[in-house]
Amino acid sequence: MTANERTLQSLFGDMVAWRRHLHRHPELSFREEKTSAWIADHLEAWGLDVTRGVAGTGVVAKLTGGRPGRAIALRADIDALPIHDAKSCDYASAVPGVMHACGHDGHTAELLAVARYYSLHREETVGTRLFLFQPAEEVLPGGALGMIGAGAIREADAVYGVHLWSPFPYGTVSTRPGPLMASPDEFEIEIAGRGGHAGLPHQSADALVAGAHLVVALQTIVSRSVDPLESAVVTVGQLQAGTANNVIAERCRLAGTVRSFTPEARALVRDRLEAIARHIAEMHGAKATVRYIEGYPPVVNDEREAERFFRVASAQVGPEAVKRCEPIMAGEDFSYYLREKPGCFFFVGAGREDGTSAPHHHPLFDIDERAMLTAARLLVAVADDAAADPEAG
Numbered sequence: 001m002t003a004n005e006r007t008l009q010s011l012f013g014d015m016v017a018w019r020r021h022l023h024r025h026p027e028l029s030f031r032e033e034k035t036s037a038w039i040a041d042h043l044e045a046w047g048l049d050v051t052r053g054v055a056g057t058g059v060v061a062k063l064t065g066g067r068p069g070r071a072i073a074l075r076a077d078i079d080a081l082p083i084h085d086a087k088s089c090d091y092a093s094a095v096p097g098v099m100h101a102c103g104h105d106g107h108t109a110e111l112l113a114v115a116r117y118y119s120l121h122r123e124e125t126v127g128t129r130l131f132l133f134q135p136a137e138e139v140l141p142g143g144a145l146g147m148i149g150a151g152a153i154r155e156a157d158a159v160y161g162v163h164l165w166s167p168f169p170y171g172t173v174s175t176r177p178g179p180l181m182a183s184p185d186e187f188e189i190e191i192a193g194r195g196g197h198a199g200l201p202h203q204s205a206d207a208l209v210a211g212a213h214l215v216v217a218l219q220t221i222v223s224r225s226v227d228p229l230e231s232a233v234v235t236v237g238q239l240q241a242g243t244a245n246n247v248i249a250e251r252c253r254l255a256g257t258v259r260s261f262t263p264e265a266r267a268l269v270r271d272r273l274e275a276i277a278r279h280i281a282e283m284h285g286a287k288a289t290v291r292y293i294e295g296y297p298p299v300v301n302d303e304r305e306a307e308r309f310f311r312v313a314s315a316q317v318g319p320e321a322v323k324r325c326e327p328i329m330a331g332e333d334f335s336y337y338l339r340e341k342p343g344c345f346f347f348v349g350a351g352r353e354d355g356t357s358a359p360h361h362h363p364l365f366d367i368d369e370r371a372m373l374t375a376a377r378l379l380v381a382v383a384d385d386a387a388a389d390p391e392a393g
Contacts, residue, residue: 020091026080029136055146069127077137086363127387142333168349175346184331195250205285211252
C-alpha cells in the first residue's frame with residue numbers, strides 16, 4: 001500500500017462523520033448557508049485559498065501543488081431536497097421535511113477528503129486543484145451557471161465530477177463517452193374551461209375532462225412522433241382539478257417533465273406538447289396555456305476524458321469493476337461545466353448488490369458509505385493523471 005493510499009484510507013472515518021453531520025443538517029437549494037460556512041471553515045483550516053459566497057452559497061477552494069502542471073477542477077453539489085427523512089438511524093435528518101435524498105452529502109464529504117488529501121501532499125502534487133462546492137443542483141436554473149459566471153473554472157484545464165448512484169451496486173464504477181444524462185425540461189399546462197353544475201354538463205366546458213384526455217394524448221409524443229432510435233420521456237407528474245363532487249371544474253393544471261438527449265428530439269417534443277395541449281383543449285371548448293421551462297442541457301462527456309477515466313479506474317479498482325453504462329434519463333447541471341471545459345462525469349455504485357436500495361429522491365434513500373472512499377480515490381487518480389498529461393490541449 002502506498003503512502004497516498006494510506007492517507008485516503010485514513011480519511012475514511014472523517015468522510016463518514018462529515019457525511020452523517022451533513023445528513024443530519026440538510027439545507028435546501030440556495031439556502032445552504034450553514035453547510036457552506038462549515039465547508040469553508042474546514043478548507044481554510046487546511047491552508048487552502050478559499051472563496052465564500054460563490055453563486056450565493058457556493059465555495060471554491062484552490063490548492064497550488066509543488067510541481068508544475070495543469071489546473072484540474074473537481075466538483076461536488078451540496079444541496080438537499082424537500083423530502084421528509086423516513087429512515088430510523090442516528091444520522092437521520094433533524095430538519096422536518098428536508099433530507100439529503102440524492103447523495104449530495106456523500107459528494108461533499110468525499111470532496112472534502114480529497115481537498116484534505118492534497119493539503120497533506122501539497123509538495124508532491126502536480127499542478128493546481130480547484131475544489132467546487134456548488135449549491136442548488138436540484139432546482140432550475142441550478143447553481144452551476146452561477147459558479148461558472150463567477151469564474152470558478154476560468155483557469156481550469158479540465159473538470160470532473162462524480163455521482164454516488166444507488167441503482168448501481170457498491171464495487172462498480174461507470175460512465176460513457178458522449179451523452180450520459182438527459183436534459184430535464186419541465187412544463188406546466190393550465191386549462192381554462194367553463195364551470196357549472198354537474199347535472200348540466202352541456203352548459204359547461206369541463207376542464208377536468210380536457211385535462212384527462214391531455215394526459216393520455218401526451219403519451220403519444222414519444223411513441224408516435226419521436227424516432228424510435230432516439231430516446232425521450234414525457235411524464236405528467238401532477239394533475240389538479242375540481243373543488244366538489246357536483247361541480248364541473250373550470251380549471252385544470254398539469255405539470256411534468258420532458259427528458260431527451262439531442263437538440264432535435266428536445267425541440268420536437270416541445271413543439272408536439274404545445275400543439276397537442278392547444279388542440280385537446282379546443283376540442284373540449286376550453287383554452288390551454290403552456291409554460292415550458294428548458295432545464296439543464298444533456299451531460300455530454302468528452303470522449304478523450306471518458307477514456308482517461310476508464311484507463312485510470314481500471315488501474316484503481318480493477319477492470320472487472322469498470323462498466324460502460326447506458327445513458328440515464330436523470331439530469332445534472334454538471335452539463336454546464338462540460339460545455340465550458342473538457343471533462344468527465346462518472347458514477348460510483350453505492351447500492352446493495354441485490355438491488356433493494358431505495359431509489360434516489362425517496363424518503364428511505366441511503367448509500368453504502370464505502371462508496372465515498374472509492375469516489376475519492378478515483379477523483380484523486382483522474383485529477384493526477386490529467387494534471388500531468390503532456391498531450392492534453
